[in-house]
Amino acid sequence: MNDPTYHAASGGTALEAFRLEGARALVTGASRGIGRAVAVALAQAGADLALSARSATALTETAERVMKEGRAAVLVPGDLADTGAADAVVDQAATALGGLDIVVHNAGILPSRPDGSPTMVPLQDSAQRDWDTVVSVNLNATAALCRRAHRYLAASPRAAVVLMSSLAGVAGTPRMEAYAASKAAQISLARSLSAGWARDGIRVNALCPGWTRTDMTSFAYATGPLSDWLMAHVPLGRWAEPHEVATAALFLAAPAASFVTGQALLLDGGASVPDGGLAGIPKPPSPFAGA
Numbered sequence: 607m608n609d610p611t612y613h614a615a616s617g618g619t620a621l622e623a624f625r626l627e628g629a630r631a632l633v634t635g636a637s638r639g640i641g642r643a644v645a646v647a648l649a650q651a652g653a654d655l656a657l658s659a660r661s662a663t664a665l666t667e668t669a670e671r672v673m674k675e676g677r678a679a680v681l682v683p684g685d686l687a688d689t690g691a692a693d694a695v696v697d698q699a700a701t702a703l704g705g706l707d708i709v710v711h712n713a714g715i716l717p718s719r720p721d722g723s724p725t726m727v728p729l730q731d732s733a734q735r736d737w738d739t740v741v742s743v744n745l746n747a748t749a750a751l752c753r754r755a756h757r758y759l760a761a762s763p764r765a766a767v768v769l770m771s772s773l774a775g776v777a778g779t780p781r782m783e784a785y786a787a788s789k790a791a792q793i794s795l796a797r798s799l800s801a802g803w804a805r806d807g808i809r810v811n812a813l814c815p816g817w818t819r820t821d822m823t824s825f826a827y828a829t830g831p832l833s834d835w836l837m838a839h840v841p842l843g844r845w846a847e848p849h850e851v852a853t854a855a856l857f858l859a860a861p862a863a864s865f866v867t868g869q870a871l872l873l874d875g876g877a878s879v880p881d882g883g884l885a886g887i888p889k890p891p892s893p894f895a896g897a
């Protein structure tokens with residue numbers, strides 16, 4: 607149960623409410639980018655970590671960073687494109703850590719070509735298999751992980767789930783329809799589970815970053831005109847860094863958010879605020895014009 611006395615027992619000060627001393631946390635997509643930053647942030651707050659991605663080798667650097675913070679790191683690899691893998695990932699994490707208090711399900715993909723670059727094409731020009739792949743990793747795996755994690759989280763005194771959704775799940779995002787729909791569905795799932803699991807003492811929230819500098823977005827920030835155009839739509843005028851997303855994930859996972867559930871927290875530099883042109887931020891022509 608998310609017991610308010612847990613907050614008091616952890617020291618009672620506002621800063622102490624961000625501590626996760628002894629918490630057992632599973633972070634998926636922890637091999638790089640936002641997931642790595644989240645894992646390190648949770649470790650800095652005192653949690654022990656189970657780290658997941660497709661290959662164990664890719665997780666070793668994150669594990670070293672976690673252990674440098676004095677916390678345990680166990681590797682629970684699995685390819686979440688196969689929803690059957692979610693059970694093993696969750697079970698291995700809970701067995702290795704002796705239970706689970708926190709799940710940050712962060713693994714996610716854009717539809718991509720074999721070279722890894724994203725296929726940013728309108729729905730009518732896209733392949734159904736791309737839709738299926740994106741939905742299997744971004745949405746079906748989310749349901750599978752949550753389904754399996756419930757039994758462990760229900761036994762925790764401070765259970766929290768953070769689903770890494772996206773600004774794309776809130777805003778319409780042409781050329782990224784499958785991604786945006788899967789991210790919107792994660793928000794919907796967080797809302798449904800938050801109510802359904804509240805009396806089991808499990809908080810469930812979605813975190814919705816805007817454009818953040820990671821491998822996933824290197825195609826965009828590495829390209830001047832595309833980056834300039836995207837950032838013209840972000841009132842703060844810049845890319846987010848992974849550690850900024852990690853801090854928000856820590857908040858949602860920690861006793862600091864003990865009365866927060868069923869929410870979609872936007873972390874987007876103001877991109878979701880419609881300025882209607884009134885802010886006077888000049889918008890360059892779209893790089894997609896005529897494409």
Ligand SMILES: NC(=O)c1ccc[n+]([C@@H]2O[C@H](COP(=O)([O-])OP(=O)(O)OC[C@H]3O[C@@H](n4cnc5c(N)ncnc54)[C@H](OP(=O)(O)O)[C@@H]3O)[C@@H](O)[C@H]2O)c1
Pocket residue numbers: 634635636637638639640641658659660661664684685686687712713714715743770771772773814815816817818819820821822823
């Ligand atoms: N970057 C942004 O601008 C942005 C904005 C909003 C939301 N997000 C969301 O934030 C999350 C992390 O994004 P990121 O930018 O850090 O991406 P990233 O750098 O591409 O990292 C993606 C992570 O997911 C893992 N992953 C990919 N496919 C997987 C699979 N089939 N099974 C298991 N793990 C898999 C990757 O590990 P391996 O490749 O090692 O398996 C990696 O750890 C995603 O859900 C993304 O949608 C990102």
